[in-house]
Amino acid sequence: MMMRDPKELLDRQLSGVNWTQGDRRAVLCTIGKEKPVMKKQVVTLLAAVMMLVLLMGVAVAATRLWGVQDFADRFGEPLPTVPVQEAIPQSGGDGSEMTVAATSSVWDGETVRMTLHCQPKAENLLLMEACLQLDMPVRNLDRDLPEGGTIADWIAQAGFTDVLGVAIEPMLNGAYMPYRVAWHLEEDGSYTLYYEFDGVADGPLDVRFQCVTWGWDAARESFCDDARNEVFDLHCTLTPPEAP
Amino acid sequence: MRFAQGPCRDDTEKIETLMETYGTQVKRLCCLILQDMSLAEDAAQETFIKAWRSLAKFRGECSERTWLMRIAVNTCRDVQRTAWFRRMDRRVTPEELPLAAPEPGEPALAEAIARLPAGDREVIVLRYYQQLSPGEIAELLRQPLNTVKSRLVRAKKKLKQTLEGWNDDA
Numbered sequence: 001m002m003m004r005d006p007k008e009l010l011d012r013q014l015s016g017v018n019w020t021q022g023d024r025r026a027v028l029c030t031i032g033k034e035k036p037v038m039k040k041q042v043v044t045l046l047a048a049v050m051m052l053v054l055l056m057g058v059a060v061a062a063t064r065l066w067g068v069q070d071f072a073d074r075f076g077e078p079l080p081t082v083p084v085q086e087a088i089p090q091s092g093g094d095g096s097e098m099t100v101a102a103t104s105s106v107w108d109g110e111t112v113r114m115t116l117h118c119q120p121k122a123e124n125l126l127l128m129e130a131c132l133q134l135d136m137p138v139r140n141l142d143r144d145l146p147e148g149g150t151i152a153d154w155i156a157q158a159g160f161t162d163v164l165g166v167a168i169e170p171m172l173n174g175a176y177m178p179y180r181v182a183w184h185l186e187e188d189g190s191y192t193l194y195y196e197f198d199g200v201a202d203g204p205l206d207v208r209f210q211c212v213t214w215g216w217d218a219a220r221e222s223f224c225d226d227a228r229n230e231v232f233d234l235h236c237t238l239t240p241p242e243a244p
Numbered sequence: 245m246r247f248a249q250g251p252c253r254d255d256t257e258k259i260e261t262l263m264e265t266y267g268t269q270v271k272r273l274c275c276l277i278l279q280d281m282s283l284a285e286d287a288a289q290e291t292f293i294k295a296w297r298s299l300a301k302f303r304g305e306c307s308e309r310t311w312l313m314r315i316a317v318n319t320c321r322d323v324q325r326t327a328w329f330r331r332m333d334r335r336v337t338p339e340e341l342p343l344a345a346p347e348p349g350e351p352a353l354a355e356a357i358a359r360l361p362a363g364d365r366e367v368i369v370l371r372y373y374q375q376l377s378p379g380e381i382a383e384l385l386r387q388p389l390n391t392v393k394s395r396l397v398r399a400k401k402k403l404k405q406t407l408e409g410w411n412d413d414a
Contacts, residue, residue: 009351009354023289137324221361
């Protein structure tokens with residue numbers, strides 16, 4: 001194969017990706033909306049104080065699992081004014097290496113917000129989103145190391161000896177749909193997933209979550225080890241919101 | 245050397261110049277690292293916004309381009325961290341990137357890079373696309389030089405496996 005300048009090759013193959021007037025306008029628009037520096041410093045200080053207060057609160061509540069309200073707080077988005085459902089009728093969710101359970105939901109008749117708690121069955125097994133890779137910065141797990149470091153570094157320090165990649169897809173009426181997903185690694189190594197998706201219905205809403213696991217494939221550096229591939233379901237029924 | 249102070253009118257003009265000069269480079273770098281056009285667009289814009297905010301702190305200790313690329317790489321890492329926040333798109337495949345078809349006999353380098361693991365992709369993009377030396381990459385990524393060198397060797401090996409006959413030693 002003929003040797004070519006890699007940069008020249010890449011520029012040619014990426015010729016469809018260009019900085020546009022739209023990009024420029026978006027940047028200038030944001031810059032134009034920035035507050036003056038002094039105000040920004042005050043806001044930063046206030047944010048730091050608020051963060052400290054929040055961290056203290058989180059430390060106190062460390063033993064409690066995250067629910068939809070915690071994710072809403074993280075996003076800075078208020079929940080609809082309907083009760084949070086915590087006793088969710090459900091079945092399944094039992095895999096050979098982990099269990100999945102719906103722990104809270106808020107459904108206003110249009111949008112479903114739910115949390116699922118994923119619990120490893122083995123001690124020292126860490127569950128992770130399957131899209132993560134061990135050489136990614138540890139911040140991807142909402143964790144930190146004094147010197148930065150990767151997820152692999154953190155796992156070693158935290159004492160986990162095994163990892164399992166997990167992907168959970170919600171389905172309505174047997175069909176996949178677009179959804180928003182977020183996660184929170186709990187203090188005990190289990191993790192809580194948050195889902196948000198459209199769910200318009202008058203009666204109870206049946207949601208099926210398809211849970212898939214993979215082992216870590218060191219050679220391919222990703223969660224694609226089919227030897228630990230397992231598929232199982234969790235069925236949940238959400239109660240319609242009460243009429244005002 | 246500049247003294248630390250807040251953004252001013254000159255800074256906005258400066259950022260316009262930077263966008264003009266490096267906008268496309270930054271966007272392509274983000275595209276290669278993130279493998280997602282929409283996220284790359286956001287990351288590239290965010291890079292220049294962050295650059296504008298920290299122009300006052302830039303003391304010329306490295307080249308303007310290296311400084312900007314460091315912001316871009318860190319922004320991409322932030323995006324990867326919060327990638328869960330976007331609508332379902334967990335396994336974006338390189339086929340979805342707006343890549344031009346390689347010319348006959350030309351290796352599909354961009355696609356091969358997009359298929360590399362995240363860590364390898366980062367160093368190979370900085371080496372091949374930004375043409376930074378291993379030392380500059382180590383400084384930019386704040387990683388030990390030997391780590392960067394071994395990552396480069398590993399990534400090049402993978403590229404060679406994917407691109408038959410590819411023997412670039414850059």
